[in-house]
Amino acid sequence: MGVLEGRPIRVLLADDEVLVRSGFRALLDLEDDIEVVGEAATGAQAVKQARETRPDVVLMDIRMPSMDGIEATGEIVRMDGLEEVRILILTTYETDAYVFEALQAGASGFLLKDAGPPELLHGIRVVAAGDALLAPRITRRLIGQVTASRAASKAGEERLAVLTQRERQVLTLVGRGLSNDEIGVELFLSPATARTHVSHAMSKLGARDRAQLVVIAFQTGLVTP
The missing domain is CATH 1.10.10.10 (Winged helix-like DNA-binding domain superfamily/Winged helix DNA-binding domain)
Structure with missing residues (x-):
């Protein structure tokens, strides 16, 4: 797992915090089977970068200016030619109700921003392989809370x-x-x-x-x- 058709997993980083993007890039650049192909500070930039770079995985923050991560996720998954792009949502809180909206929009899973490097790398590889990244305990509580009503x-x-x-x-x-x-x-x-x-x-x-x-x-x- 980790290499698609003999090539590295292409990753786009979308987060409005420069330090967060820099930290992720520094970690991912150490991996032979992962290549960072772009960075975006807003949802609109994420959509534009996805169209131009055609990544395998987008690490998408939810709360960004000009267009949030939920709207950007929907734009990307509906775009012709980007059907195979997988969106991995990054959130600060495991109870963030917006995560549910992102899953509805087409995201393939989510990670907490404070996840350790092994969790992040595992998440990227799992999603790139076509599987969903859903922690059952968190997912059940999160989706249950939002859908109950x-x-x-x-x-x-x-x-x-x-x-x-x-x-x-x-x-x-x-x-x-x-x-x-x-x-x-x-x-x-x-x-x-x-x-x-x-x-x-x-x-x-x-x-x-x-x-x-x-x-x-x-x-x-x-x-x-």
Whole structure:
């Protein structure tokens, strides 16, 4: 994990604090399988840089001037040619409600800004490989808090009608934070079969990645706080 098609993971840093960007760059420049391809101090700059540099991963701060990280995330994931770009949200607080909005906008996960270097490097590599970076404990509390008041307004059953019973079971376990291997154990399936069910659920529900499946699981009431 860590190298895409024999090349380094291309990373764009988006944060309005110069010292934060400098710290991240200093760390990432030490890694052979990661290359920093640009920096942005605002959401608008992040969108422009993403269009120009076509990174694999954007480390995106939420609170930036001119355009925040949520709006920038939505702009990037909707842009033609940038469908494979993954957004890793950086936040100061694990209870930041804006993280939920970022996941809805298309982010693939989030990290706390005070995460240690190993966590940051692991997060970049996980997201670049196409997986979601979601700490189950934090994610359940965060999404649960934000969606609790909204769940009743979502047409959950109607939205889930496209899924088979097995896919609903798998979606529930994804929402609880289980990996494909863990889902396989829970449902007596091989990891490959579990992965196939996850992929089918993503396709049917129009989810960009596993992170959005977690959001849907909470929105539709399959998983509750």
